[in-house]
Amino acid sequence: MFSKEYFNYLLKSKKYLLLFVFLLTIMNILSNKTVDITLGIECVICFGLAYFLPVYIFSYIHNKKAVDTFFSMPISRKAMLITAIIFIILSCYIPLALATTVFCVSKEIGLTTIVYLSELLVAISAIVVFNTAIYLTANNVLDGVIMICAYTALPLAIYLLCDSLAASYIAGVINVDVPFIGYLSPIYLCIKTVEELMYQGTNWAYTIGLIIILIVFSIILIKAYVNRKVERADTPSDRFFSYPFIIYVYVFICLIMISSANEYNYSTILEFLKDNFIIYVILFAIFIAAHFIYKRKLYFSYKLVAFYVAALIISLIFTSTLKTSQGFGLADRMTKTDAFARYEYTGYTFSDSLVKEYRNKINNDGVIYYVSIYANDYPQYRFTNVELDKQTYDILEKIRLNGKNDFYNYNKRKSSASGTLNVITKEQANYSYQIFETIDYNTLVSLAKDKHVIVRIDTDSGSYRLNANGELVKDY
Amino acid sequence: MLKINNVKKYFGDKEVLKNLNLEINEGSIFGLVGVNGAGKSTLLRCIAGIYKPEEGETLLSGQNTYLNEKIRKDIFFVSDDAYYSLASNINNLKEFYSSYYNIDEEAYQKYLKLFGLDENKQINAFSKGMKRQTLLLFALAIKPKLLLLDEAFDGLDPIVRYNLKKSLYEFIDENKSIIIISSHNLKELEDICDSFGILEDGKIETYGDLLESKQNINKYQVAFKEDVDESVFKQFELLHMSKEGSVYSLVIKGDKENIINKLNELNPLILDTLSVNFEELFIYEHEGGDK
Known part of the structure; x- marks a missing residue:
């Protein structure tokens, strides 16, 4: 399983590179920086090596001439792989372990240092095994590097897609919280592990995620390497999980993103397609260009057009379904709560009643008033463990639900948004709605009657608070 | 003895080797000939354990050359276009090969001198013929039981060809190994081989004693x-x-x-x-x- 001979050869042949990394580590440790910065720099070096070394050490597998030399050697493929992987892991880990030990000693972290060192070993191992497995999906060096970049960025692309879909189709959602996506990204988990070490906390979920990645990708890697058809070296990377998968997944993500970014603004799909035709043509050109990189020649077939059209239709059906089902019902499911803990409304109002009521009193000719409502919430203090009056709650909930309905009825909106209503649940989940209706004088007075509500009106001449009697009081 | 049993090898949909069978005895220099694209190099790579045949097996002394890495200690493959890492010299290569094979120092020095190679010069600066000789130097110093030479005489000048032929005669006399040489240069093969095989349409159609x-x-x-x-x-x-x-x-x-x-x-x-x-x-x- 492990070849001492091959390990020694790697050690001898890569001695200058290892020496360079070691010197870099020593210089980093001895420099007059804080231990936090030292550890941060060392992480960048070692994670960078975890990307570079698999490409460098396994470059022979993508070279027709080199496979003859390496695979005719009297060493089993499994031993060759495992030895090289151990060599890469140690090359990345030893400098990082050194910097971590210095960090832990200076911060007087006792025995927990061993836990952190173990976590970092798992993190480095996972990222090396993951990158190597991805590199081997390709058949040449350039494609291998492209695959590593594409797979590293894929969880981020999925996250951005979820974020875009949530913002477009789930009323009230500001940013989507999908923690599982982070667990698809070894580099994200590695960074989180280092953060844990820096802030001296422990979150075993990250380590467990890395262990799962390590085990799964080790199995995939060993199987792929042992059964690899070396005669495919230096040929187009047509394995399913190489270009075909990556190109189609990214194109599909882009198509859904385009639909989600614009589609809700249109009443008919045809109108939407007409206005976005040029974007779709550009994406199709990128799709063809990606095939050019994949096949190393201009490639065009009816299958590509068919896939693109099918993916476009599916993306439109998907986003339309999201729209009609109000984000698959998530808009209601996510905000389902007995009562929100806090409300905060800020916005301009053009309410005639408000203007009429206060124009003389505040001696201001301005017609635009900036209104803030803080229900159970105020910058200077926060009410805790109190319940809003039912009337207050009903008024604010009505405003929120109107905001939610306006979100899904873009074409029925009468004006542009005048304000934003933020609501916070007892679990501190935050939702935000754009409010299109104007809040009139009577509503503001009704709200001001609740002692847990503060209504502030800002004008050019100063800030005022509305009291329970509907009178304006100068607010300082 | 080298025994090839029903070997099939595909490149995509193309069947390159079709149920190929062959037996070569020790002490034999076997000339493998065939038109371009007949599958000579593929066959040699299957024997060397580089390519895995889809079906069949190649056995050296009864051991499968693909599955058993120990038997590959007795095999040395000299490819038609060998790989040398950037900036490596013969000394580096010696370091690499000595990790896996036992190099006969006396033979190494003898052939190094015969081929007139500089141990410290970068291999990438060598001519094609010198690069070929570099690998042949190791092939002869390692003394394998099975030596596979792909397009062995290509790019070599007449004196080097003569030296190589002489070295191979000595090698086979001393070691009673098997040498398989694939080449388009049939005149050279005729001089050196005692047996031959013609690879055609993925099969060895004709093989046997060359003189007979x-x-x-x-x-x-x-x-x-x-x-x-x-x-x-x-x-x-x-x-x-x-x-x-x-x-x-x-x-x-x-x-x-x-x-x-x-x-x-x-x-x-x-x-x-x-x-x-x-x-x-x-x-x-x-x-x-x-x-």
């Missing part, structure tokens, strides 16, 4: 008083036939005396017998195969 095979195929020149019906030659295993004036040139496979007797029965005016060389043997076998 050459004796078994002869060129006959016959002329007749009057034109003869060419169908009279159908009784022979005819590999090639041409006619210039009234003289027929016939390349016939089979027992020479028997064929001469049969041709004499046709009352020829002239009957001459010429022997064929390896190149002609390959061409006529190839033509015969095409028929």
